[in-house]
Every structure is written in C-alpha cells, then in structure tokens.
Amino acid sequence: MADALSKGARTLITDGGVQSNHARLTAAAAAKVGMKALLVLGAPELGDNNGNLILDNLFGADILFMEGASVKDMEEAMDHEAAKLSVAGKRPYIIPIGGSTPLGDLGYVDAVKELAEQADFDDPIIFAAVGSGGTLTGLLLGCRLYMPKAKVIGVAVAGGTNHIKRHMAECFKGAAELLGVEETLSVDDIDIIDDCYGTSYGVPCPGGDEAVKLAASTEGILLDPVYTGKAMYGLREAVKRDVFDKTRPVVFWHTGGSPCLYAFSKNYAKNFRN
Ligand SMILES: Cc1ncc(COP(=O)(O)O)c(C=O)c1O
Numbered sequence: 001m002a003d004a005l006s007k008g009a010r011t012l013i014t015d016g017g018v019q020s021n022h023a024r025l026t027a028a029a030a031a032k033v034g035m036k037a038l039l040v041l042g043a044p045e046l047g048d049n050n051g052n053l054i055l056d057n058l059f060g061a062d063i064l065f066m067e068g069a070s071v072k073d074m075e076e077a078m079d080h081e082a083a084k085l086s087v088a089g090k091r092p093y094i095i096p097i098g099g100s101t102p103l104g105d106l107g108y109v110d111a112v113k114e115l116a117e118q119a120d121f122d123d124p125i126i127f128a129a130v131g132s133g134g135t136l137t138g139l140l141l142g143c144r145l146y147m148p149k150a151k152v153i154g155v156a157v158a159g160g161t162n163h164i165k166r167h168m169a170e171c172f173k174g175a176a177e178l179l180g181v182e183e184t185l186s187v188d189d190i191d192i193i194d195d196c197y198g199t200s201y202g203v204p205c206p207g208g209d210e211a212v213k214l215a216a217s218t219e220g221i222l223l224d225p226v227y228t229g230k231a232m233y234g235l236r237e238a239v240k241r242d243v244f245d246k247t248r249p250v251v252f253w254h255t256g257g258s259p260c261l262y263a264f265s266k267n268y269a270k271n272f273r274n
Pocket residue numbers: 020021022098100129130131132133134135136227228255256257258
C-alpha cells in the first residue's frame with residue numbers, strides 16, 4: 001500500500017482464483033486507504049457466490065470474471081484494464097498474482113522478525129503453504145536474517161513446483177536487494193513437499209480435508225481446503241515420513257484463508273436434520 005500510495009495510485013488491480021484470499025485482502029486494503037480495487041478472477045460470473053467473493057463485494061471491489069482464464073490471460077486483462085483506467089485518470093497500480101514480488105515478499109521477512117522476537121526457541125522447523133511462492137520466499141529470507149538456525153519447509157498446494165522455485169530464487173534476490181543485504185537463494189536450497197495437494201489447485205483433497213477437521217476438532221483452529229489444510233496434511237505426512245529432526249520445535253505458519261471454508265461448505269457440513 002505504501003508503494004501504491006507513494007505513486008499516487010487510485011485503483012489497485014490484482015488477479016487470482018475465484019476464492020483468492022490475496023484478492024480479498026487487496027480489496028480490504030484498498031478500502032482502508034480510500035482506493036478502488038479491481039479484481040480479475042478466473043471464474044464464471046454465476047459461480048458460487050460465497051466465501052471470499054462475498055467479502056470482495058462487501059469491501060466494494062469491482063470484479064472482472066474470466067471463465068477458464070489462465071494466469072497469462074488474466075495478466076493481459078489486467079494490463080488492458082490498467083490502460084483504460086489510466087485514460088480515465090483513475091491511476092491504476094497492478095499487484096501481480098499472490099503479491100509474490102520482491103516488495104510483497106518483505107511482509108513475511110518482517111513476520112519472521114516478529115517470530116524471533118516472541119519465540120523462546122531459535123531453531124524451529126517452519127511449515128507453510130506454497131501457492132505463488134511469495135510467502136515461502138519471505139520466510140526464507142527472514143530466517144536468514146533473524147533466525148538463521150531455523151529450517152523452512154513448504155507444502156505445495158498445486159503442481160509446477162520447479163517453476164515456482166525458479167520464481168522464488170529470483171524474487172529472493174530482488175527482496176534482498178531492496179533490503180540492502182547480500183543474500184542469495186539457490187533452487188536447491190528450497191525444500192517443498194510436492195505430493196500433498198491432491199489433483200490440482202483449488203480442489204480439496206481427502207488428506208487436506210482430514211487435516212482441516214483435525215485442527216478444528218482438536219485445537220479449535222480453522223484451516224481451509226485450498227491452502228492451510230493441504231499444508232497441515234503435508235506436515236502430517238512429513239512427520240510420518242520422518243523427514244525432519246523431531247526434537248526441534250515445529251511452527252505451523254497459519255496463513256489465513258478460512259473464508260474458503262464457507263465456499264466449500266459441502267465438504268464439511270453435516271445434515272443436522274438426519
Ligand atoms: C491462505 C493462504 N495461505 C497461503 C498462501 C500461499 O501464499 P503464496 O502465494 O505466497 O505462496 C495463500 C496464497 O494466496 C493463501 O491465500
């Protein structure tokens with residue numbers, strides 16, 4: 001927001017899936033700073049009007065629905081919309097998908113700083129969901145700077161991990177440059193569990209659904225079927241597979257997303273009339 005404000009932006013544009021938490025939070029942030037948000041969502045217009053979509057609407061965002069659109073299609077649409085808004089004097093500012101840019105990644109660098117200040121341990125194994133990669137990139141850079149003994153393990157919520165790792169290494173370099181630190185990340189240093197997402201992005205999987213129910217019924221914590229449920233499934237698998245030293249503290253980094261629970265209510269609802 002600071003960057004958008006400093007550039008005099010009046011309209012934030014971003015893209016994502018129909019239940020994108022990032023898009024919803026972009027809409028909320030725009031509302032807070034008095035800007036308009038335009039969300040380009042790859043979904044049919046008459047899809048499930050639920051979960052994040054309701055919140056997008058409450059935050060006053062305009063939505064452009066693009067059924068069956070690829071990320072590239074949505075990027076082109078964002079450029080096209082930005083050109084139209086510029087002509088109308090509405091000063092657009094595009095935030096790429098997931099906010100996974102060097103600047104966006106700095107949020108989770110700061111988050112690790114907070115963890116380091118609050119935790120009474122310094123060598124955790126940190127688990128987090130990986131979508132477009134910005135969260136994990138920020139966590140990795142944050143750990144280099146503030147918690148060098150920590151280990152970060154990502155859990156992919158979709159395929160294409162090799163491509164994401166390359167994007168992460170590039171963004172890591174850019175984020176380090178923004179901070180003026182000489183840190184680099186090789187793709188071989190990125191640890192991602194890539195077989196706990198089921199069939200594809202945005203489609204719940206049995207292991208993820210079980211993890212959602214487990215966290216809710218044993219800890220009172222709400223995960224979601226698209227990101228954090230799959231991440232917790234990955235953590236449970238990592239425990240079973242013995243891939244990390246279990247004497248070390250484990251941090252499960254809860255990245256939000258519970259509005260999606262309502263969009264997928266049929267996966268969790270009980271028919272109370274029975
Ligand atoms: C709830 C939630 N967790 C995790 C992620 C993954 O973040 P990233 O796209 O930075 O990998 C997202 C991405 O939108 C998300 O919505």
